Amino acid sequence: MDATREVIRSMLNVLNMISLWDVLDILIIAYLIYRVISVLRKTNAASVIKGIMLVLAVMWLSSLLHLNVINYLLGQTMKLGLLVFIILFQPEIRRLLEQVGSSKLGFLFGRKVPDTRINQCINAVVSACTEMAKKRIGVLIVFERDIRLDDTIQTGTRVDAEVSYELLTNIFYPNTPLHDGAVIIRNGRIVAASCMLPLTTKTNLSRDLGMRHRASIGVSEITDAVAVTVSEETGSISVAIGGMLKRHLSQETFEKLLRLELGPDEKSRRAVLQRK
Secondary structure (H helix, E strand, O other): OHHHHHHHHHHHHHHHHOOHHHHHHHHHHHHHHHHHHHHHOOOOHHHHHHHHHHHHHHHHHHHHOOOHHHHHHHHHHHHOHHHHHHHHOHHHHHHHHHHHHOOOOHHHHOOOOOHHHHHHHHHHHHHHHHHHHHOOOOEEEEEOOOOOOHHHHOOOEEEEEEOOHHHHHHHOOOOOOOOOOEEEEEOOEEEEEEEOOOOOOOOOOOOOOOHHHHHHHHHHHHOOOEEEEEOOOOOOEEEEEOOEEEEEEOHHHHHHHHHHHHOOOHHHHHHHHHHO
C-alpha cells in the first residue's frame, strides 16, 4: 500500500512540474511527427525505415555481444545517417516543406472560391471525361489544391478560361495544338494547357499504364493535386491522389470522388452525396 502511495505521489509531483508551455511543446512535436508519418506512409519509404530500424537493432546487438568490428563499422555508417536520410527521402521532404509553406492559411488572406464555380467545374469535367472516355480520347487534367503548380504551368500554354464541356473536349481532341500534356485547373478555372508533368519513379506499376497515368501519379506524389486520366486504349477513367491511382471508375463514382476531394465544404459535399 505504501508503495502504491509513493508511486501516486511521484506521478503528482511530475504533473505539477509540467507547465502549459510544456504541453504545447509536446503537442507541436506530436503534430510534426504525425505529419511526417502521414507523408511517408503514402510512399515506398516504409521499407527503407524498416531497414534503418534493422541496422539500429544490429548495432545494439553487436554492442551487447561485444562484436567490436561490426559495431564500429555500423557506427561509422550511422554518422552519415542524416545525409543518407535527406538523399533517400528528398521527394517526401520536399512535399512536406511545400505543404508547410503552401497557402494553408489562404482563408485568412485570400478570397473564397464561389461554391457555384467549383460545382460547375466538376460538372463540366465529369461530362467531358465521360464523353471522351466513350470515344477513347486521352485526357489528363490536374486540379491544383494547396500546393501551387506554378512551375508546371510555365511548361504549358496559358489559357485562363472558365471550365466548360466544350472547351475541354476541344483541347483534348486528337491532333489539336494543345491535346498533348495536362490541363491545370486552379480555383475552378483553366489556367494552362499542354503542361508537362513529372513522371512517377515507382517501378512496381502495371505494364498497361501509359505515360498519362504515370504523369498523374507523379504529380500527385510531390503535390496534393488531384489528377484525372482517361485512357486512349481502354477508355477507362482514373484519378490519382497522394501517389495512389484509383482506376476503372464509373461516372457516378468519379463524380463522387471529385466532390469529396474538391467540394467547397464538408456540408455541401455531404448534401451532394446524399442526393446521389
